[in-house]
Amino acid sequence: MSEAGSPAPRKRADARRNEKTLLDAAAAAFIASGVDVPVRDIAARAGVGVGTIYRHFPTRADLIVAVYRHQVEACAEAGPALLADSDSPHAALTQWIDLFVDFLVTKHGLAGAMQSDDAAFTTLHAYFLDRLVPVCDRLLDAAAAAGEIHAGMDAYQLMRGVGNLCIGAENNPRYDARRLVGLLIAGLRAR
Amino acid sequence: MSEAGSPAPRKRADARRNEKTLLDAAAAAFIASGVDVPVRDIAARAGVGVGTIYRHFPTRADLIVAVYRHQVEACAEAGPALLADSDSPHAALTQWIDLFVDFLVTKHGLAGAMQSDDAAFTTLHAYFLDRLVPVCDRLLDAAAAAGEIHAGMDAYQLMRGVGNLCIGAENNPRYDARRLVGLLIAGLRAR
DNA sequence: CACGATACGGAGCAGCGTTCCGCTTTACCA
C-alpha cells in the first residue's frame, strides 16, 4: 500500500450509483434505439442530467465500450478456446468470426460506429481493435501454418472488412451479412 | 406533339441556370468535404439560398444522384462491354467490380450514404440499385453459366457487400478495400 | 408596359451534441 499516492481516491457513493444506473440505462437505450440514441434520451432513462453522462463518459465511445466490455472480453477469450477445441484452425477461425458477426449484428448501429473515422470514436477503435485483432491474428497464423489459407492476411484489415459487411445487417431481410462474411473467409482459402 | 398536356412546361431561365450552378457547386463541395457536406455550404458556394437547393433537389439523395448520374451510367454501360470483350465472364465480373469500387472509394462518404437506411436516401438506393444490380446480375449469370462461380448469388447482396467494404476506404492507408473485395469475389469461385 | 406566375432568399424552428456554473450532496474531522 505504500505505493505512490493511489491515483484512484475512491469515488463518492452517489457517483458510483449513478455510473451503474447510467450503464443500465444506456444498455436499454442502445437496444431500443441503437447506439446513436440521443444523449438526452439516455439521461432521461437514467433520471439524471446530461452533464452527469459527460462527466462519467466524456465521449459516446467511452459509454459504448463500457456497456459492451463484457461481451468483447468474452469474444476475445473464445478465440484461444476455439483453437484448442476445433478440428482445424480454419474451423476455429470460421466459428470465431461467426461469434464476432453475431455480436455486431445484434447491436443496432454498432458496426457503423466502429468504422466511423470521427475523432470522438478513437476510444472505440482502440479498444475493439486492440482487444480483438491479436486474437484474430493468432487464428490466422494457425490457419496459415496449417496450410489452410494463404499467409499474409492482415488481421486488422480482415476485422474491418467483417465489421463493414455487418453494417445495415439488422432490419434488412434481403441482406445476409453472415453469408457475405462466409464468402470473404472462403476467399482466404488456399487452393 | 398533341400528346396529353406536356407535364414539363419548360422551366424559367433563371431556374435552369441555378440548377446548373448548383450541380457544379455540389460536385465541388462533395469533393472538398464529402457527400455529407452541410447544405448551407453548398448554397454558399453556389451563391444561392438554401431554399433554392430544396426546391431543385428535395432530398440530399436527389442531389447526389444528379451529380453522379453520368458516372453511374458509364459504369452500367461498361458491364455488357466488358462481358463482350473479356476472355471469361469471371474476368469481366472482376473488372466491372473494380470499376464500381473505384467509383465508390473516390467519392468521400458515398459508400456510407448508399448503405444508410435513412428514409431520405430511398432515392439513392433506388437509382443505384435499379441501375447497377441488373448489370451485375447478368455478369453473375454469365459466370455461373460458364461454371466459374457457384450459382445462386444474389446480385443485390453482392453489390451491398461490395459497397459496405468500400466504407472508410479513403483516408485510411491500412485498409485496402480493393483487396477485401477481391477476396469476396474469390470466395464466389466454384472449387 | 403591366401583370400573373414562377422562383428566390434567408429568417426561423426543431433536434442534436456539448459546455459551464450555481446548487446539492457527500465524506470527513474536530
Next chain:
DNA sequence: TGGTAAAGCGGAACGCTGCTCCGTATCGTG
C-alpha cells in the same frame, strides 16, 4: 454531532445542423 471543503449534479444555454415558409424579386407574355 455539527461544520466545512470537495465532489458531484442538473439543466440552461450555445453552436451547428436539416428543413420549412412566406414576403419579395424576377421572368415571360399579352
